[in-house]
Amino acid sequence: xxxxxxxxxxxxxxxxxxxxxxxxxxxxxxxxxxxxxxxxxxxxxxxxxxxxxxxxxxxxxxxxxxxxxxxxxxxxxxxxxxxxxxxxxxxxxxxxxxxxxxxxxxxxxxxxxxxxxxxxxxxxxxxxxxxxxxxxxxxxxxxxxxxxxxxxxxxxxxxxxxxxxxxxxxxxxxxxxxxxxxxxxxxxxxxxxxxxxxxxxxxxxxxxxxxxxxxxxxxxxxxxxxxxxxxxx
Amino acid sequence: xxxxxxxxxxxxxxxxxxxxxxxxxxxxxxxxxxxxxxxxxxxxxxxxxxxxxxxxxxxxxxxxxxxxxxxxxxxxxxxxxxxxxxxxxxxxxxxxxxxxxxxxxxxxxxxxxxxxxxxxxxxxxxxxxxxxxxxxxxxxxxxxxxxxxxxxxxxxxxxxxxxxxxxxxxxxxxxxxxxxxxxxxxxxxxxxxxxxxxxxxxxxxxxxxxxxxxxxxxxxxxxxxxxxxxxxxxxxxxxxxxxxxxxxxxxxxxxxxxxxxxxxxxxxxxxxxxxxxxxxxxxxxxxxxxxxx
Ligand SMILES: Nc1ncnc2c1ncn2[C@@H]1O[C@H](COP(=O)(O)OP(=O)(O)OP(=O)(O)O)[C@@H](O)[C@H]1O
Ligand SMILES: [Mg+2]
Numbered sequence: 001x002x003x004x005x006x007x008x009x010x011x012x013x014x015x016x017x018x019x020x021x022x023x024x025x026x027x028x029x030x031x032x033x034x035x036x037x038x039x040x041x042x043x044x045x046x047x048x049x050x051x052x053x054x055x056x057x058x059x060x061x062x063x064x065x066x067x068x069x070x071x072x073x074x075x076x077x078x079x080x081x082x083x084x085x086x087x088x089x090x091x092x093x094x095x096x097x098x099x100x101x102x103x104x105x106x107x108x109x110x111x112x113x114x115x116x117x118x119x120x121x122x123x124x125x126x127x128x129x130x131x132x133x134x135x136x137x138x139x140x141x142x143x144x145x146x147x148x149x150x151x152x153x154x155x156x157x158x159x160x161x162x163x164x165x166x167x168x169x170x171x172x173x174x175x176x177x178x179x180x181x182x183x184x185x186x187x188x189x190x191x192x193x194x195x196x197x198x199x200x201x202x203x204x205x206x207x208x209x210x211x212x213x214x215x216x217x218x219x220x221x222x223x224x225x226x227x228x229x230x231x232x233x
Numbered sequence: 234x235x236x237x238x239x240x241x242x243x244x245x246x247x248x249x250x251x252x253x254x255x256x257x258x259x260x261x262x263x264x265x266x267x268x269x270x271x272x273x274x275x276x277x278x279x280x281x282x283x284x285x286x287x288x289x290x291x292x293x294x295x296x297x298x299x300x301x302x303x304x305x306x307x308x309x310x311x312x313x314x315x316x317x318x319x320x321x322x323x324x325x326x327x328x329x330x331x332x333x334x335x336x337x338x339x340x341x342x343x344x345x346x347x348x349x350x351x352x353x354x355x356x357x358x359x360x361x362x363x364x365x366x367x368x369x370x371x372x373x374x375x376x377x378x379x380x381x382x383x384x385x386x387x388x389x390x391x392x393x394x395x396x397x398x399x400x401x402x403x404x405x406x407x408x409x410x411x412x413x414x415x416x417x418x419x420x421x422x423x424x425x426x427x428x429x430x431x432x433x434x435x436x437x438x439x440x441x442x443x444x445x446x447x448x449x450x451x452x453x454x455x456x457x458x459x460x461x462x463x464x465x466x467x468x469x470x471x472x473x474x475x476x477x478x479x480x481x482x483x484x485x486x487x488x489x490x491x492x493x494x495x496x497x498x499x500x501x502x503x504x505x506x507x508x509x510x511x512x513x514x515x516x517x518x519x520x521x522x523x524x525x526x
Contacts, residue, residue, distance in 0.1 A: 048414060049413075050410055050413065050414070069413070069418075070410075070413035070414055071413050071415075071416050071417055071418045071419070074413075074414060074415065074416040075416055079414070080414050082410070082411060082414060086408055086410075086411045088403070088404050088407045088408065088411070089407065090403065090407055091400070091403060091404070091407070095400055098400065099400065099404055099412075099415045099417075100415060102397075102401070102415045102416045102417055103415075103416035106397070146415075150415075150416075
């Protein structure tokens with residue numbers, strides 16, 4: 001479904017991504033793990049068109065998307081939920097959800113909004129409040145809700161568990177699995193490698209801009225080197 | 234009674250500043266740039282209306298629509314040709330370009346219409362309103378100006394808060410990258426903003442020339458700067474702020490002229506601005522810049 005071929009990305013003269021290739025099949029949950037500054041977010045931004053790779057190709061559903069602008073890429077049902085939530089803080093909860101569904105016909109979104117509200121009742125209660133007034137956990141729920149409103153066929157999530165209480169982390173991961181079961185393919189970026197590998201089908205391990213290991217999650221969970229570096233033992 | 238009549242003139246002049254300031258503030262909020270050519274679009278609007286009535290013999294109302302149409306196109310063209318190529322350039326480069334566009338428009342107007350002032354006849358066909366046995370006279374132009382400003386502010390508020398393009402504008406103003414991730418075209422949103430701002434500038438130009446009927450290539454410059462001041466005064470980027478700032482500035486200017494000194498009125502206006510900004514650097518209704526964690 002998604003195929004990234006030998007991309008190189010530069011920030012000025014910092015070579016942030018070096019010859020990265022990977023793929024995501026339809027229906028999978030694939031995770032990209034790595035330490036701070038490994039380049040995970042950069043890869044997602046490159047796929048969604050916010051950054052252009054210097055070299056390399058990116059194909060989505062058999063079509064090259066590497067020269068498309070971000071707003072056109074979303075219309076191909078490839079959504080990117082960025083790191084740090086990045087809500088529209090001066091807009092209401094409801095308006096944030098509407099922005100998530102920006103590419104869709106306004107008449108089709110009622111049911112999806114009801115679905116988000118049912119999953120996160122607190123968002124319905126606060127639907128007319130500014131997103132800025134929500135707590136960190138509620139903001140993450142809203143960020144997930146906003147991503148769901150896009151009804152993507154491939155959803156890229158950048159550290160959805162960052163800074164959340166354990167119980168909320170669990171709730172978010174349950175939601176990711178459910179979305180996947182309902183047919184959404186997921187590309188999940190996480191620092192919480194243990195959690196990510198526990199729900200994903202396959203994983204890629206990124207170190208300073210290059211993929212160093214890849215495999216099924218079972219293999220990765222048993223990899224001695226990985227255990228030391230990311231899995232706390 | 235004279236105070237009341239000064240106050241009404243102040244609100245009327247302030248309405249014109251407010252309409253211009255709305256254009257400044259919207260463009261700043263969404264494209265994050267100061268469009269210093271905005272004042273000169275006002276002047277173009279004035280000339281368009283003037284030509285439509287005197288040369289083509291059109292009705293005042295159609296002349297306003299004509300001016301709005303031309304200025305809308307002009308605004309979009311300016312954005313596409315001058316500012317869009319600089320989307321990721323340093324803001325100083327954009328600012329200098331904007332000043333260049335301003336001079337370009339003034340000099341083009343000099344070439345086309347010569348420096349000789351044209352005397353503009355008001356587009357407002359209504360008679361003055363006489364109140365309190367003729368002690369208070371409010372001109373038709375004054376009334377229409379205030380009403381037009383009220384209609385514009387209500388309409389604009391509805392567009393920005395209720396329509397899809399309005400919400401897209403707010404999204405782009407808050408976070409350009411994420412707005413794109415939602416599927417919003419930043420270029421299109423900026424174009425629409427310039428179109429609206431320039432159409433408003435045309436309305437302001439016609440109202441301005443109706444109230445102060447001398448039209449020259451530099452006609453838009455001073456009101457442009459004052460309206461920019463009003464936008465900063467109210468809190469740049471804020472629509473209600475531009476409205477409030479514009480009205481207050483108009484009142485201060487007229488009362489300053491009436492009670493303190495005609496020569497000093499501009500100095501008073503800018504002194505008030507400096508004081509307000511010292512006390513509240515974000516302007517009256519400006520929001521604190523949210524620090525991203
Ligand atoms: N806008 C930028 N300008 C310059 N360098 C950048 C920029 N953004 C990221 N980098 C650098 O690129 C590298 C990869 O950053 P990236 O944000 O992709 O890492 P990450 O894996 O997402 O890290 P984290 O887990 O902290 O989110 C880092 O060395 C970072 O310092
Ligand atoms: Mg990151």
